[in-house]
Amino acid sequence: MNDLRPGRGAVAMTLEGMGKDYGPSTVLDGVTLELRAGECLALTGENGAGKSTLAKMLCGLVEPTRGRMALDGQPFAPRSRTQAEALGVRMVLQELGLVPTLTVAENLLLDRLPQRLGWVDRGALAAQARMQLAKVGLEHIDPMAPVGQLGIGLQQMVEIARNLRDGNRVLVLDEPTAMLTSREIEHLFAQIDLMKARGVALVYVSHRLEELQRVAERVAVLRDGHLVDVLPMQGLSEPALVERMVGHAVESLDARPRRTAGPVLLRARGLRRGKRVQGVDVELRAGEVLGVAGLVGAGRTELLRLLYGADRAEAGSIELTGEGMAQGARTAARKAVPNWRSPMQAMRAGIALVTEDRKAQGLLLPQSIRVNTSLSGMQAVARGGWLRPAAESGLAQRMVKRLRIRARDTEQPVGTLSGGNQQKVIFARWLHRDCPVVLLDEPTRGVDVGARADLYAELDAMAARGKALMVVSSDLRELMELCDRISVMHEGRIVATFERGQWTAQALLEAAFGEAAPGEQGPGNATSKQAKRAQP
């Protein structure tokens, strides 16, 4: 039988003693590694361990302070992304590298636009773009549409398609699936298999261990900027890998009993907005965590935005009952209008939203951790309308310590933190506010396993203090670990609600795909039918 994997196993790239300093801080040191043709090397480690820094060095995006690299035996020291790409080393970035105002086709073929008589040949451009898109199952999208009009998941797929080139020697994928649906992920994995068969050396950066097990042959573990291990993936158990990453075992909360729920703090009835939210009822109780599962586009984020007043509902009502609140807040809550006029109004009434899109909605990237932490809770750090810098700084320091945010000090600009640490800053911002109702949208996207356990413990403590939490997550395991009830949305409706102890991953998935029986709607306890369906 023909070997479909030419050069598999041959060394494609070597890294020797790679290091990076930013001023006085060393973020990567002494990393020596080999990338092999036809193989996928997973790169994993805690937030801030140095994965993206290392990955970007390969692609000319970060200049190493120390070390040497070689590509196919030749010295390799790209000074820019373009130089690395010319030698067949490409990277799919976490933050998309697309130009939103250009068309999908132009983004795909920017460096090799087909020309005729000195003009861009638009017919050929569209045809070539379609072929490129078909590789990742996107034949249905219009190559001549501006890429900025696509949803974030589709943009990520375009970014991936753009980097699938015949001349690739090394392809680095940095958290490529964070925004993708399971169908899109399968297309990506199929392309990864194809590239391996063609002898491309792949580097795959991710916190999703089950993905690493699916795609990678070996895994390199970074801790505090050092390479602690390179292990074969086969036979490596998840707890063993986590232990290597974190340096200690991480406990799962899955076997935890259901929390005892208190009074209803927030009650929403018949919420409706466009096609995304079509008559949804929600009840959030003190001391309880409600999860919301569903596929991308099911309306989960839109529902949270209505509850928070970021969008206005076309119909329905939202009521804060005033239970479990301080006297002043209770009066304010009773007065609250059934439909928020703005997030400010919702926030004042006691609702927090920890958002999904940290760059667009959450953080001021050029500003420090100190400024970003105090942003939502001026009353904690201001007196008589004046900011108290010492209080602000003390608060930020406490949060950095409590959430183990990896930073030089609290003056470090948030834009220079690793992705997972940026997410922790958003979390810190809400943690110190005393909001009775906390809504969280994909709160641990990009957060490593160890830090996830820390955040879960914080959420647990918030529930124990009588707050009502609602968590939207695409990670079913996360919901199953964290929640007391899980409601599943499908096409703008809640189609099923399960209690802890009644759900299985299978039952949740079936409901998300719309396989729930009609009429299984509402925020209440699981009906006997649901409970029955949820039994293994």
Ligand SMILES: Nc1ncnc2c1ncn2[C@@H]1O[C@H](COP(=O)(O)OP(=O)(O)OP(=O)(O)O)[C@@H](O)[C@H]1O
């Ligand atoms: N421009 C910069 N200035 C100062 N420090 C920086 C800069 N860029 C990155 N760092 C620091 O380098 C360290 C490693 O960051 P990196 O993004 O490589 O981590 P990571 O392992 O990819 O983390 P994550 O899993 O959160 O994405 C972090 O502590 C980060 O704050």
